[in-house]
Amino acid sequence: MGATVFDLRPGVGIGPFSIGMPICDAFAQIEQQPNIYDVVHVKYHDEDPLKLDIVISFPDHGFHLRFDPWSQRLRLVEIYDVKRLQMRYATSMIGGPSTLATFVAVYALFGPTFPGIYDKERGVYSLFYPGLSFQFPIPNQYTDCCHDGEAALPLEFPDGTTPVTCRVSIYDNSSDKKVGVGKLMDRASVPPLPPGSLYMEEVHVKLGKELYFTVGGQHMPFGASPQDVWTDLGRPCGIHPKQVDQMVIHSASDPRPKTTLCGDYFYNYFTRGMDILFDGETHRAKKFVLHTNYPGHADFNSYIKCNFVISVGESEAEANRGGNKITPRTNWEQVKEILGECGPAAIQTQGSTSNPFGSTYVYGYQNVAFEFRDLAEMINASGLTLAPPKFHFLWRSHRFGTPQRSSQALAVRRDAAACPLLQRACLALSTQRSNAMIVRAMSASFGDMSDDSSAVFPRINVKDPYKRLGISRMASEDEIQGARNFLIQQYAGHKPSVDAIESAHDKIIMQKFHERKNPKIDINKKVRQVRQSKVVSFVFDRFQTPPTAFLVKTAVTFAVLGALTVLFPTEEGPTLQVLLSLIATFYFIHQRLKKKLWSFLYGTGSFIFSWLIGTFLMVSVIPPFIKGPRGFEVMSSLLSYVLLWVASSYLR
Structure with a gap:
């Protein structure tokens, strides 16, 4: 992982990921480089996808991509483990295991800037540049150097150490907002779309009549021919025959023979979030399927989100005045308030093997059917605490609609019950029986792609x-x-x-x-388990690496004491040198901690511990190399000096 270098672009993004890019483009970048993005986690709020960000996390590289839940565009890049991510700004490197992103290094690379903000509650100081911010943890003993709110942070603390970056945020700088941790994270927003962009284009729907595309100004009526569709919307991303009509058994009014053959076909517009079904005999559009692209649905990332607006009323102006509009934000309770009650839902399920996300529920009205998810769960889960489930999350390339790769996804749940959000809307002409419209809406938008006998396994040549x-x-x-x-x-x-x-x-x-x-002992795993244990973690947390200048100063001091002990032995032993080593220990620890009581306690404890260990080693382990009447005391003193140097330099 350390060999991968990501270009840091303040206000723009990192590596191939740019602020404002749609989530489907991010997945496409991941699919193109599976060796780099080997482990990918997708996190979202399962019950209310619009409540929290959709997060793509790369734990091996230590950063998140946070996407706005409504527009599904990247609003924030959050690097939470700077030591794992090697970044390049211009021609200089920063971050990663070899180049610490210290306050001094950041200031030297990015230049001067305005005073940052100190969050006293979190103990974090945020330094801001246009479209870029760095967060530095401030040790408790140096909180007096900062004041809550806007403040300047010295390049170095009194002991010569400099803070190290714990988090980096990259965001859009067009709004001139300061984005950091905590509440400051919510300030990050997606940049405005360029004029004429078709992404999230509003599609106004007149039930039983037509679709109107607001950016391009196209009108797409029911009964349109394939030539009309090509002229207005361009070439479809895919054309798939509806080979099997599995729901024809429910349609008693269907005049065709009750066979499993079907000549209808779909035009798939993945980049517009919709499918158009054409009648196989008349070659006229008879159904539009509009997708919301919410995570947790089997078709997630097959389509870009369709930003449709269904106006309900005698006229569009009347519907707008009354607020009777159905959009991807609308939940089931709001749909019932607008359209009234309807019959029972039809359940669509493909089994946990084909679709690990569970069943969906389809409700039919005149000229329209709606598909919702987790309805049964909402009824039964009220007031219960649900554990976050783990499952394999399948994403599809929006250009081809075929499975590409899988990744672990985490669905974040909450205790409170919520109404299911609309997953997709299916628009059709009036039929004599409402259940026929419902079951036809449930038929697969891809035709029968899951049964396509020509599909080739994309990893067929992978050796591992x-x-x-x-x-x-x-x-x-x-x-x-x-x-x-x-x-x-x-x-x-x-x-x-x-x-x-x-x-x-x-x-x-x-x-x-x-x-x-033939079980084998995994040495690396055992070492990793020991390192992650609470006792070892506590011990390691008690030490920190000081600046080089401070290390040299302490090393020279104890080396001089050691030389004096060896060169000038006395009959009484190295009493003076030992006393000087104790004073030096107090002095160096106080220089770092700036607290007299703690310096005294740490110094005394280190002195006693070092002499006990030194004496034990000389008695039980190490033979005396220095001859003479006081050789034992001299060797014990030298070992104690080494341990006191470690305590003076590294003890936190």
């Missing part, structure tokens, strides 16, 4: 069996079997793909069996 199945090496047997079953179902029609999946599965199973038969 774990990467081929898209799982980690720590995956359980259930996860391995689940990944195998899911991929076999997706690519069942392509024998080489099935063989590659089965081969990877067999290799992993045999490897697991061999590991159980």
Whole structure:
């Protein structure tokens, strides 16, 4: 991971990720470089996707991408572990394990700026540049150097140390807002879209009549021909036949023979968040499917979000005055207030293997059907505490609509019940039976892509069996079997793909069996477990690396004391040198802590501990190298000087 260098662009972004980019473009960048972005987490609020940011996290690189939940555009890049991310600004490096992002280094690289803001409650000082901010933790003993609110921070503390960056924020600088941690994080906003941009274009819907695209000014009526659609919207991203009409059994009024054959076909406009269904006989548009692209739906990232506005009323002006508008923000209770009650919902489910996100619920009205998610969960989960579930999150390329890769996603839940948000709207002409409209709305927008026998497994040539199945090496047997079953179902029609999946599965199973038969001790894992234990972590937290100048000063002092002890031994022993070492310990610790009581306690404890350890080592472990009547005392003193130097220089 350390070999990857990300270009730091204040106010613009980091690496290939730019402020204001849609979330689908971010996923496309991730898909293009799977070796760099090997571990990706997607986090969102499961019950109310509009409440919190959609976050794409890269734990191996130590940074987040925060997307505005409504527009699904990048508003903030948050680097939370600067030691893991090697950044390049112009021609200089900063961050990463080798180049500490200290206050001095930041000031030297980015130049002077205005005084920052000190958050006394969090103990963090924020330094701001246009579109860029750095956060520095301030130790408790130096809080007097800063005042709550706007304040200047000295380049170095009284002991010569300089604060090290704990967090970096990159955001749009057009609004001239200061973005940092806590409440300051909410100030980051997405930049305005360029004039004429089709992203999040408002699509006004007149039920049973037409769609109106506000940016381009196109009118798309029911009954439009494919030529009309190509002329107004351009070439579709995909054309997929609706090979099987699985819901025809529910439509008693359907005049066609009750067979499983269907000549209808879809135009997929992934970049506009919609599908258009054409009748296979008349070749006229008979249904529009508008997608909200909320996370937690099986089609997430297959489409860009469609920003539709459905006006309900005798006229659009009347609907606007009365507020009777249905948008992607509208929840089910609001839909019922506008359109009234309707019959029971039809349940659409594909099973947990094909769709780990659960069932959706489709409600039908005249000329329109709505699909919602988690309705049953909302009814049953009121007042309960739900644990955040983990599952494999499937995203699709919005250009092709085919599965690309999987990543772990975390859905953040809350106790309070909430109304489900609209997942997609299906617009159709009036039918004689409402249930026929509902079930037709439930048919797949992609036609039958999941059953496409020509689909080829994209990782068919990947040698690593774990990467081929898209799982980690720590995956359980259930996860391995689940990944195998899911991929076999997706690519069942392509024998080489099935063989590659089965081969990877067999290799992993045999490897697991061999590991159980011949268990090996993972030294790295054991060391990592020891390092992460509470006791060892507490010990390591008691030490910190001081500046080089301070290290040299303490080392020279104790080296001189050691030389005096060896060169000028006395019959009474090195009493004077030992006393000087105790005074030096008090002095150096006080220089760093600036607290007399703590300096005395730390110094006394270090002195007693060092002499006990030195005496023990000389008696039990180390033979005396220095001959003479006081050789034992001299060697004990030298060992004590080394331990006192460590305590004076590194003890926090």
